[in-house]
Amino acid sequence: MITVEDVADLIRRELRGKLAKDVTIDASTRLDDLGLSSLQVAEIVFTLEEDYGVEFDPARAADASTLGDLIALVNDTATTGA
Amino acid sequence: MDGREHYAFILLSSLLPLLAVIGAAVLLWNKVVGPADVVAFCVMYVIAGLGVSTGYHRLLAHRSFRTTRPLRIFFAAAGAMAGQGPPVIWVAHHRRHHRVADKPGDPHSPYSDEEPGLRGALKGLWHAHMGWLFDRGLSSDPMRYCPDVLRDKDMRFISRNFVWFVLGGVALPGAIGLALTGTWAGAATGALWGGLVRFFFANHVTYAVNSIGHYFGRRRFATPDESRNVGWLALFSFGEAWHNNHHAFPRSASHGMRWYEVDISAMIITGLEKLGLASDVIRIDRERQETKAAAWEKIGGGRHARSTPAKPLAELRKTTVGVVDVE
Numbered sequence: 001m002i003t004v005e006d007v008a009d010l011i012r013r014e015l016r017g018k019l020a021k022d023v024t025i026d027a028s029t030r031l032d033d034l035g036l037s038s039l040q041v042a043e044i045v046f047t048l049e050e051d052y053g054v055e056f057d058p059a060r061a062a063d064a065s066t067l068g069d070l071i072a073l074v075n076d077t078a079t080t081g082a
Numbered sequence: 083m084d085g086r087e088h089y090a091f092i093l094l095s096s097l098l099p100l101l102a103v104i105g106a107a108v109l110l111w112n113k114v115v116g117p118a119d120v121v122a123f124c125v126m127y128v129i130a131g132l133g134v135s136t137g138y139h140r141l142l143a144h145r146s147f148r149t150t151r152p153l154r155i156f157f158a159a160a161g162a163m164a165g166q167g168p169p170v171i172w173v174a175h176h177r178r179h180h181r182v183a184d185k186p187g188d189p190h191s192p193y194s195d196e197e198p199g200l201r202g203a204l205k206g207l208w209h210a211h212m213g214w215l216f217d218r219g220l221s222s223d224p225m226r227y228c229p230d231v232l233r234d235k236d237m238r239f240i241s242r243n244f245v246w247f248v249l250g251g252v253a254l255p256g257a258i259g260l261a262l263t264g265t266w267a268g269a270a271t272g273a274l275w276g277g278l279v280r281f282f283f284a285n286h287v288t289y290a291v292n293s294i295g296h297y298f299g300r301r302r303f304a305t306p307d308e309s310r311n312v313g314w315l316a317l318f319s320f321g322e323a324w325h326n327n328h329h330a331f332p333r334s335a336s337h338g339m340r341w342y343e344v345d346i347s348a349m350i351i352t353g354l355e356k357l358g359l360a361s362d363v364i365r366i367d368r369e370r371q372e373t374k375a376a377a378w379e380k381i382g383g384g385r386h387a388r389s390t391p392a393k394p395l396a397e398l399r400k401t402t403v404g405v406v407d408v409e
Contacts, residue, residue: 037084038224039170039241042232045225049233058229 002052002074007067010047014040027068045070054078085218091245092215095165095281102278109271118262122255122276126163130251130284133160135320135347142231143173146335147351147363155236163251165281166288168241174227175220180332183296183307184385189222190214190292193308193385211286211293252277287319295325302339303330303375304383311343321345330374331366339371 008025011034019034031041045061048054048070054077064070109115137157140146149157158169166172175189184191192210196202214220224232231237240247252273259272291312299310307329315323316338322328324337324345331339338345354360381387 035084038221039168039238042170042225043238043242046233046235046238058225061229062223062225 002048002071002078004067004071007044007048007070010044011036011067014043025067027066027071029067030065031067031070032065048074052078089216089218095248096212096215099278099282099285102274103282106274106279109274114271115275116263116268116271118259118268119271119275121262122258122272123280125258126251126255126276126280127284129160129254130164130280131287131318131320132347132350133157133162134164134166134284134288135322136350137161138164138166138169138172139176139322140335140347140351142169142228142237143176144333145230145364146333147355147360149354149360151236153354153359154234155240158237158240159247162240162244162247163254164284164288165248165251166285168244169237170224170228170231170241171222173231174222174224177227178222180329183305183309183329185307189217189220191308191385192293192296207293207297210296211289251281255280287315288322290315291319291322291325295323299326301326301383303327303371304378304381304387305329306378306381306383306385306387308385313343316344317346320347322347330378331371333364334366335363336365339366 004025004027011025012019014036015034023034025034036044045056045064049056052074054074056073056077060073064073106115138161141149141154141157142161161169161172167175179188179190182188184193186194188194190210192203192206194206194209197205255276256269256273258276260266260269262268262272294315295310295312296308297310299312301310303326305326309326309329311326312323321337321344324339324343327339327343328334328337335351336345336348337343338348351360351363355363
C-alpha cells in the first residue's frame with residue numbers, strides 16, 4: 001500500500017525545494033495547485049509505476065487530479081493487477 | 083518550464099535566429115564565410131532535420147518503426163537540438179493535429195478562425211506557420227496523447243532537459259568550427275551558421291509543412307482535411323512535405339508513395355532496417371493506397387468532410403483509449 005507521504009516525497013523531489021513551506025499536502029491536494037507541470041506529474045506517475053511494478057491505464061492517470069486520485073490509482077492497479 | 087519561461091523561449095527562439103540570419107547575410111556580403119561554416123551548417127541541418135522527421139515525427143509520434151535504445155535516444159536528442167520543443171510536447175500537439183486536422187481543436191491549422199479574403203488567408207497561413215506557437219492558452223496534455231512516449235525514461239529525460247539540448251545544438255557546430263579552423267573566430271561563425279542560421283532555415287521548413295502543406299499543392303487522397311503534397315519542399319524537409327500522403331496514411335514510415343517522391347527519412351529507415359537496426363517498419367502497398375483513395379473519393383474530402391472523432395481528445399472528459407492511434 002502506498003501512503004500520502006510517499007507521494008508527497010516524490011512531489012518534493014520533483015519541485016526541488018520550490019514548494020512553499022506553509023503548503024500542506026494531503027489526499028485532497030490538487031496536483032496542479034502545487035505548481036507541477038505536466039512533465040513533472042508524468043515523472044511522478046511513471047516513477048510510481050516503476051517503484052510498484054505496475055502499469056497504469058494512461059486514461060485513468062490523465063484523469064487523476066488530486067493526490068488521493070493518484071494513490072487510489074496505484075493501490076487499485078496493484079491489487080487488481082489490471 | 084512554466085508559462086512565462088515557455089513564452090520567453092518561444093520569443094527568443096523566433097527572434098534570435100532571425101537576427102542571426104541578418105548578421106550572417108552581412109558576413110556573406112563581405113565574403114567572410116569559410117568552408118568550415120558550410121560544413122557546420124550542413125551537418126547540423128541534417129542532424130536537426132532527421133531528428134525532427136525520422137525521430138520526433140515518424141519514430142515517436144507515429145510509431146512507424148522500432149529501433150534500438152541508443153538510436154531512439156540519438157533521434158530524440160537530435161530532434162530536441164532542432165529546438166521545436168520537448169519530444170513529449172511535440173508529439174502531443176502532433177497527434178492532436180492528426181485527430182482533428184483542419185477542424186476546430188487543431189493546434190496549427192491555417193483554417194482556424196477562418197476569415198474571408200486575402201487578409202484572412204494570410205492570417206491563417208501565419209497562424210499555421212508560427213503564430214500558433216504564441217498561443218498561451220494552447221496545451222495538449224501529453225498524458226492523454228502520448229503516454230507511450232512519457233513512459234520512456236529517456237524521453238522524459240530529454241524533455242526535462244530540452245533547453246540544454248537546444249544550447250547543445252549551438253555549441254556543437256561551434257565545436258565543428260573550432261576543430262576545422264583552429265580559431266575562436268571559426269568557432270563563433272560555426273555556431274552562428276550551424277546553430278542559429280540552421281535553426282532558422284530548418285525550422286521554417288517544418289513550419290512550411292504546416293502552413294503551405296495545408297494550402298498549396300496537390301491532393302492525391304481526398305482526406306478529410308486540407309493536407310497537400312508539396313514537391314519542392316520534399317528534399318529539404320527530408321520527405322515531410324508529402325503531407326497529403328502522410329495524412330492519408332499517418333503511420334506509414336514512408337511519406338513518399340511513388341519512386342519519384344524523394345523521401346530521405348524513409349531511405350534512412352530502410353537503411354537502418356537493412357542493417358538490422360530498425361524493425362516493424364510500417365509500409366502501405368499500392369493496392370491499399372488505391373482502395374483507400376477510392377473510398378475517400380466517394381465521401382469527398384476537405385476540411386468540411388466528416389471525420390471521427392469530432393472532438394479533440396483533450397476536450398473529452400473521459401477517454402477510453404490509451405495510446406492514441408492516429409490511423
